[in-house]
Amino acid sequence: MTSGDILNFSLSIGFILIAIFLSITLFYIVFILRDLSQAVNKLKKTAEFIDKTIRQPLKITQQILLKSKFLNEWLKERSSNRKKS
Amino acid sequence: MNFSFERSASLPADNIFFNKVLGYFGLALLVSAFGVFAGFQFASIIMSKGFYFLAFIIELGLVFTARSWSQNLPLGYFLFALFAFISGITAVPILAFAGAVGGAPLIGKALLATTATFIAAAIVGATTKRNLSGLGGILSISIIGMIVVSLIGFFIPWGSGFEMLFAGFGVIIFSIYTAYDFQKIRSNQQGESALTAAMSLYLDIFNIFLFILRLMISLRN
Numbered sequence: 563m564t565s566g567d568i569l570n571f572s573l574s575i576g577f578i579l580i581a582i583f584l585s586i587t588l589f590y591i592v593f594i595l596r597d598l599s600q601a602v603n604k605l606k607k608t609a610e611f612i613d614k615t616i617r618q619p620l621k622i623t624q625q626i627l628l629k630s631k632f633l634n635e636w637l638k639e640r641s642s643n644r645k646k647s
Numbered sequence: 648m649n650f651s652f653e654r655s656a657s658l659p660a661d662n663i664f665f666n667k668v669l670g671y672f673g674l675a676l677l678v679s680a681f682g683v684f685a686g687f688q689f690a691s692i693i694m695s696k697g698f699y700f701l702a703f704i705i706e707l708g709l710v711f712t713a714r715s716w717s718q719n720l721p722l723g724y725f726l727f728a729l730f731a732f733i734s735g736i737t738a739v740p741i742l743a744f745a746g747a748v749g750g751a752p753l754i755g756k757a758l759l760a761t762t763a764t765f766i767a768a769a770i771v772g773a774t775t776k777r778n779l780s781g782l783g784g785i786l787s788i789s790i791i792g793m794i795v796v797s798l799i800g801f802f803i804p805w806g807s808g809f810e811m812l813f814a815g816f817g818v819i820i821f822s823i824y825t826a827y828d829f830q831k832i833r834s835n836q837q838g839e840s841a842l843t844a845a846m847s848l849y850l851d852i853f854n855i856f857l858f859i860l861r862l863m864i865s866l867r868n
Contacts, residue, residue, distance in 0.1 A: 613787050615714070618843070620790045621824075621850040622710040624817075626703045627797040628857040629737055633699055636744035 664835050664844075671845035675731040676852075682735020683742065690739065702737050706730065710846070717842040727842050734853060741860065748864050757863055761856040768822040772829030779827045786827065789820050810865040817858035825851045 686693065693699075709730040717723050745754050772779065796813060805813075828851060832844045839847075 609784070613783055617783070617787055618710050618713060618847060618850060619707070620787060620794065621847075621854060622707060624790055624794055624797065625850060625854050625857065626706065627794060627801075628854070628861065629703070629741060630699075631797070631800070632741040632744050632857075632860075633696070636740040636747070637696070639744065639747055 664841060665833055667841040668832050668844045668848065671727065671841055672848045675727065675845060675849045678728050678731040679735035679738070679849075679853075682732040683738055684735075685732075686736040686739035690743075693736065694740070699737060699740070702733050706733055706737065709733075710850075713843055713846055717840040717846075723840075723842050727846065730846070731849065734849075738853075741857065745860050745864065749867060753863055753867075754860075757856060757860045760859050760863075761852065764818065764822055764855055764859070765825055765852050768825035769829045772826030773833050775826070775830065779830045782823060782827050786820060786824050793817060793820070807865040811862060814858045814862035814865060818855060818862065821851050821854045821858065825855070 709726055716726050742754060745757070793813070793816070800813075825848070828844070828847050831839075832848070
């Protein structure tokens, strides 16, 4: 056995180890992506539910803010009219 | 053969729901009109910040709990009517202010513009082949943005230019919301109750009216 043979042998073992390591990594990446996909789906459903639930409260909040603004302006105008008279 | 049977069997159910929603919506508008009338009749009693604060809290509470009471029907009808009535009463200062600024013609024009915008958006929503369901998230985010801007506006008053821009944006957003809601109701996608769907349309038209009124007032300024 020459030194070249030992080099080739250790290189082949190294490649095999790298291949095994990459396979395991790939295996776990597949698992992680699967979990991620499930998490994203859950998140999407939760976001849809929240959106569906808060849609009307958002509309009424906006409406009340507008009404309050009108009310403020109207009260101001009324008080200034009273002062004038 | 089977397909045509399924189509003819499913369409009337959707139409019944749609007609029911429109019926509730029309009734809500009538009750609101009655609320406005009552508000003007008892204006001297109810015209205080405290009363409106209470009315706003009741309105908020009714909308936040709508999902739970809309299924419970005898109670649901009463609470829906109560909501529309209170909305009518709280519209009194708006109409009084608009009347003071531009008189009855301004309110008339705003009502006409609201009706036209709402009908146009409803026709688009009910007839378009495009799926508008993807707009839901964007519209909600837009309203959150508008709420934040409105809150800032309470502390830092803005000029009529920005007011016009904001009101115009509001009209566009709620018109799209109307089309979106109409498509949702037409196809009855989310299994909503007819009362909640009618409330949604009611909130749309009321918001469009308020924004158009704001737009017209800022145009006058």
